[in-house]
Amino acid sequence: MNPLVMILLTLRRSLFLALPLLIHGQLLSKPTMLPPETVVVLYNSEDEDSKGLAQHYAKARAIPTGNLIGLPIPLGNEISREQFRQKIQTPLCRIFDDRNWWSRQTGPTGLKRPTSLKRKVLVTMLGVPFKIARTLDTIPPDQVDKRPFAPNPKGNEASVDSELSLLGVESYELAGQIPNPYFGKDQPLMELSNSGFLLVSRIDGPSLKTCKRMIDDAVAVENKGLWGKAYLDLSRKGEKYEQGDQWLEEIAGMNKAAGIPCVVDRNIDTYVTNYPMSDAALYFGWYSHHRNGPLLNDSFRFKRGAVAAHLHSYSAFELQNPDRRWCGPILDRGATATVGNVYEPFL
Structure with missing residues (x-):
């Protein structure tokens, strides 16, 4: 098991930075290829650097141009839950539906969730916000801890990327944790991606130059080890x-x-x-x-x-x-x- 994955027991507030298409090298285990056509790249169409980075990544990884999705998203690192729904979640779901990138079925509760995925990996770019702010009115007033970094197990703050892993799930509990279906598994990722959860990662960092280097370095090391x-x-x-x-x-x-x-x-x-x-x-x-x-x-x-x-x-x-x-x-x-x-x- 990759030691990077060992610590992630649950989803909701974590980010993976720079998911390679080929996990390889002398320090890692048997290579696992992610077919380029299964990867979707999300960028902010309001940010030229975000679009340029998406194009750089797609070229380096031979990802089809049709898999690049630009959405007009508010600039900044943190957005509200409502902004996430309106600007990212809903339009992205519509694109997956319209392009038949997944199959969803209605379960016993009357809500839809993915049963199969043709596009299994989603990579967000620099320019796409990475934090969803806590909605205070979901917590009883006497239980709200207003300190800037106060942990609150009933809070609904989250990372954008972890919420996108649940993109096709029509409704779920916002507060608290959700078990990670990939935790503790030794099979190749592509054999595990029928859980209905998207694999989500991000190309982001202190500068555009750093982000491009991350992409280029991953490709180079995959070839040389x-x-x-x-x-x-x-x-x-x-x-x-x-x-x-x-x-x-x-x-x-x-x-x-x-x-x-x-x-x-x-x-x-x-x-x-x-x-x-x-x-x-x-x-x-x-x-x-x-x-x-x-x-x-x-x-x-x-x-x-x-x-x-x-x-x-x-x-x-x-x-x-x-x-x-x-x-x-x-x-x-x-x-x-x-x-x-x-x-x-x-x-």
């Missing part, structure tokens, strides 16, 4: 953090079994700023609110094609900021793929 070392940074901050440490120890075990050189920091402090993290092809760590360690070193760069992630509740909250949180800085320092949360996740 991803070579390098893995670096893990455990928390060791007490009992409530033990599960995350266990996940990282499992990754260390998989690396050892695969023959991947692996450096594990089991100290309470994270890697120090000038730690010589050379040839970093894989990085998984926690727990710090903002980038630290080698990511504060201006000369540090991940290996081309690197996959890196830092466990933190708001790691993708400021996705396009190269200096704050984690996802933006990780991509700015040369990684090709990461995963993060735009709000407090459910684990």
Whole structure:
């Protein structure tokens, strides 16, 4: 199992950044090809950079032009639930219906959901908002926590991408978590995509230049292989953090079994700023609110094609900021793929 997927037990508030069409390389398992015709690319038609990036991605991946969808979406990183429905969800559903990209049936409750998908992967571009704001009136007034980053299991805030994975489901509970049907599965993705859930990922980051590099680096590394070392940074901050440490120890075990050189920091402090993290092809760590360690070193760069992630509740909250949180800085320092949360996740 790809260690990147191990930590995602539930959907709703997480983002995948830079999903490749071919998962390959010396550090990864048997290649799994995603047929280009099964991939839909969503961009913001109000943003020329978004359209240009979609075209760049489609050309690099031989995705048919007819699979590129431009929608006029409000500019900005966060939209309301109503804006999401009106500007993204409803028109995209209509396109899938009109083009026969899926089959949907009405279940016992009288609501539709997909039963088969001809287009199984949806990739959102820079320019498409990535956060859906909480609708406060769905929570009883005495239970609303108005702190900016307060976790609330009854809140309905979400990532745009995770909600799009449920695109064809006519109605579902907005508050709380939804089990991820892909979690814990070892079969190729294409054999698992009959659950009615779209596989959704995103090409986004601190700059257009970074986004194009992510695409180009993924293609290059698929052809040559991803070579390098893995670096893990455990928390060791007490009992409530033990599960995350266990996940990282499992990754260390998989690396050892695969023959991947692996450096594990089991100290309470994270890697120090000038730690010589050379040839970093894989990085998984926690727990710090903002980038630290080698990511504060201006000369540090991940290996081309690197996959890196830092466990933190708001790691993708400021996705396009190269200096704050984690996802933006990780991509700015040369990684090709990461995963993060735009709000407090459910684990």
